[in-house]
Structure formats: C-alpha cells, structure tokens
Amino acid sequence: MKSKKFYLDGENFDSLKEGSLEIAKTVNQLLEEFNTSEAESTYVFINDEESHVDKNKTLEEINHDEKVDIFCHRCKKIDIKVFYQNRTYDLIVSSNLKGKIILKKALKEFEIPNSESVKLKLVANSANGPTILDNDRIGKFVSYPDCSINIYLVSKDNWQG
Amino acid sequence: MNLNEQILIEHINSPEFQKGISEGRWGLNNDDTRADNIWPNRLIWINCNIPDLLDKYFFKFDFTGYNSDAANAIPWDITNGNTLPVENWPKGSQILEKVFRPSWRKDGLYVPFDRVAIKTHSDWPTKYSNKIWKPGDNVIEYINYLHGLLNPVIYEG
Numbered sequence: 001m002k003s004k005k006f007y008l009d010g011e012n013f014d015s016l017k018e019g020s021l022e023i024a025k026t027v028n029q030l031l032e033e034f035n036t037s038e039a040e041s042t043y044v045f046i047n048d049e050e051s052h053v054d055k056n057k058t059l060e061e062i063n064h065d066e067k068v069d070i071f072c073h074r075c076k077k078i079d080i081k082v083f084y085q086n087r088t089y090d091l092i093v094s095s096n097l098k099g100k101i102i103l104k105k106a107l108k109e110f111e112i113p114n115s116e117s118v119k120l121k122l123v124a125n126s127a128n129g130p131t132i133l134d135n136d137r138i139g140k141f142v143s144y145p146d147c148s149i150n151i152y153l154v155s156k157d158n159w160q161g
Numbered sequence: 162m163n164l165n166e167q168i169l170i171e172h173i174n175s176p177e178f179q180k181g182i183s184e185g186r187w188g189l190n191n192d193d194t195r196a197d198n199i200w201p202n203r204l205i206w207i208n209c210n211i212p213d214l215l216d217k218y219f220f221k222f223d224f225t226g227y228n229s230d231a232a233n234a235i236p237w238d239i240t241n242g243n244t245l246p247v248e249n250w251p252k253g254s255q256i257l258e259k260v261f262r263p264s265w266r267k268d269g270l271y272v273p274f275d276r277v278a279i280k281t282h283s284d285w286p287t288k289y290s291n292k293i294w295k296p297g298d299n300v301i302e303y304i305n306y307l308h309g310l311l312n313p314v315i316y317e318g
Contacts, residue, residue: 007180018176067183100314108316118254118313128291133305134314135186156256157292159271161282 004059008034010042010072011095011139023060027053031072038144042072045096052076052096071096071137074144082106082122084153095139095147099132106153120153127152165227166200172228172299181301186308190219190239197242201225204237207304209311214251218311222300223276231294232303233269233276236261244268251311260310274303 001022008017008030021030031039043052046062047069053062062068073095080102082089089109093102099122107117122132124141132141132151142149162170172178173189181187190204198204201224208217221237236245247263262271269277273285273293286293294303 007176016176016180018179103314104316107314114315114317115254117315117317119256121309134309134312135184157289158256159259159273159278159289161284161288 005067006070008070009137010036011074011143021059024058026058027055027062030059036072038074041074043076045071045094048098050094050096071139073139075139075142075147077147078138078142079148081150082153083150084110093138095137095142097138098134099136099138100134102138119156121156123152123154124149127154165224168228169224172301178301187304195242197221204239205304207307207311209251211253211311211313214253218251228298229296231274231276231279232300234303235268257310272306274306
C-alpha cells in the first residue's frame with residue numbers, strides 16, 4: 001500500500017513530528033495514530049493553506065504530493081494585534097499562517113521601507129518575548145481557548161561587546 | 162563515534178533539521194572524503210535571497226565539545242576548502258555586517274551562539290543571558306538565525 005510522508009505539528013506539540021502513513025487512511029486516523037490530544041476539536045491545515053481540511057478525507061484526497069505538512073490547532077482563526085512604535089495593526093488570520101507572511105503584512109501596513117525592514121523581526125507576547133521565525137506557524141504561540149495574541153515588531157538583535 | 166558526534170547526528174536527523182533540508186533552506190555537504198568535512202567539522206550551506214549576494218553560503222561548522230559548547234562557524238569556500246575570501250562575505254546591511262565581521266575575526270561569527278565569539282566576550286553571558294548558547298542547546302537555533310539573516314522579509318518591489 002502506498003504511503004505518504006508527513007510532518008505533523010500543532011498547538012502544544014513539544015516538537016515537530018515526522019512520519020509516514022498509508023494514503024487510504026483519513027486525517028482523523030492519522031491524528032489518532034499519532035496521539036494528537038483534543039483530536040476531535042482540532043482544525044487541521046495542510047502546507048500553507050489558510051483553510052482547514054475535512055478530517056474525514058484520506059491523505060490521498062487532501063493533496064497529491066508525496067509529502068505533506070500538517071498543522072493542528074483548536075483555533076481556526078487567530079486575532080492578532082501587532083505593535084510597532086506607537087501604532088497598532090489588527091488582523092485576523094488562519095492559525096496556520098507563517099510568521100513571514102504576518103511580518104510582510106505588518107511591514108506593508110506600517111509602510112516600512114526595505115532599508116529599515118531588514119532590521120526588524122516579530123516577537124510574541126511582549127517586546128522581549130520569543131522570536132517568531134519566518135517559518136513558524138502563528139498557532140504555535142497561541143493556546144485555545146484564547147485565540148488571540150499580541151505581537152511586536154522590534155529591532156533584530158544588535159550584538160555588541 | 163564519541164558522544165558529541167552522536168548528539169550532533171541526533172540533531173541533524175531531527176524532523177526540524179530535515180524539514181529545512183527538504184524545503185531547500187539549508188543542507189549538508191555529504192562528501193566525507195573531504196578533510197574539512199570530517200568530525201568535528203561539518204559543511205552546512207544556508208540559502209540566501211538577498212540580491213547581489215550568493216544564492217547560498219557554505220559554513221564550516223566546528224562541533225568540538227558539542228553540545229556542552231557552542232559550535233563555531235566560518236563562511237567557507239567550498240571549491241578551495243578554505244575560509245571564504247572576505248570580499249565574498251555577506252554584506253549590504255548594518256545587521257549583516259555586524260554578524261559577518263571579518264574586521265573583528267575571520268574564524269567566527271559575531272553572535273552569542275558561536276564558540277569563538279562567546280570565548281572572546283566575557284560579558285555576553287550576563288548581557289545576553291536569554292540568547293547565549295547554553296549546554297544542551299541545538300545547532301538548529303544557530304542555523305535558523307543565520308537563515309533569517311540571509312533571507313530578510315521585505316514587501317516592496
């Protein structure tokens with residue numbers, strides 16, 4: 001039986017998981033097999049798609065690639081407030097959205113030129129919070145039932161000594 | 162194989178590191194006949210999306226003492242098996258030139274996750290207590306940082 005490789009990540013996952021499962025199995029079966037907690041109330045996203053998939057679909061039906069990125073979260077959407085200097089930017093996004101897309105939206109909203117934007121990064125929860133990397137899904141920083149987060153556009157580290 | 166190398170292999174085989182490889186964000190040179198790619202060294206490349214710079218940069222990582230100690234990375238000329246000529250080091254923005262700083266040293270990068278930089282900055286453990294390399298850390302953090310530097314997000318143009 002043909003299998004599909006996958007990466008699995010989500011809310012409250014300690015680390016990214018990697019595996020392989022028969023393509024005839026459903027997304028629900030994958031979640032059960034890999035002991036995803038709260039599987040019933042979890043939304044499942046694939047690759048960089050902002051809409052969640054039907055968990056009753058098989059791995060073959062959700063996409064035709066040999067490998068798929070799967071992200072699980074109990075929040076379908078996340079309310080974000082981005083802080084930059086004295087300004088704020090509110091947006092609602094899929095919990096699957098990557099940090100680099102949010103950063104791009106924020107740079108555009110605040111009309112920050114490229115010469116300045118290369119010096120900036122996003123951090124979560126406070127101005128000294130953890131860096132949101134380009135490939136981090138925003139849901140990794142949010143725990144249901146609070147489907148919201150404050151993020152800050154701050155200067156990249158400027159090492160000195 | 163010693164424990165340090167075993168830990169490195171475990172980290173390289175982790176899903177996070179392997180996903181970066183499968184997405185073309187970084188990769189390993191698998192030529193183990195090269196003297197510069199034998200333990201404790203490992204050649205790792207990281208892609209770069211900055212116009213006028215190379216498409217990817219190789220680094221010679223020295224993992225001596227890993228992961229009690231941080232790794233040490235040097236921009237590497239893969240063809241000549243030597244330090245990348247200074248004129249080819251990443252440059253063009255203040256943030257890049259702070260890290261890739263041959264005027265400081267050519268045998269390390271100016272970040273608190275590089276063994277050479279840490280050893281030459283006694284104040285960094287206090288100054289950058291949340292960022293500095295700690296025993297048990299994973300080189301993926303260093304690689305993610307470099308990948309972010311070499312792939313800035315912009316919206317214009």
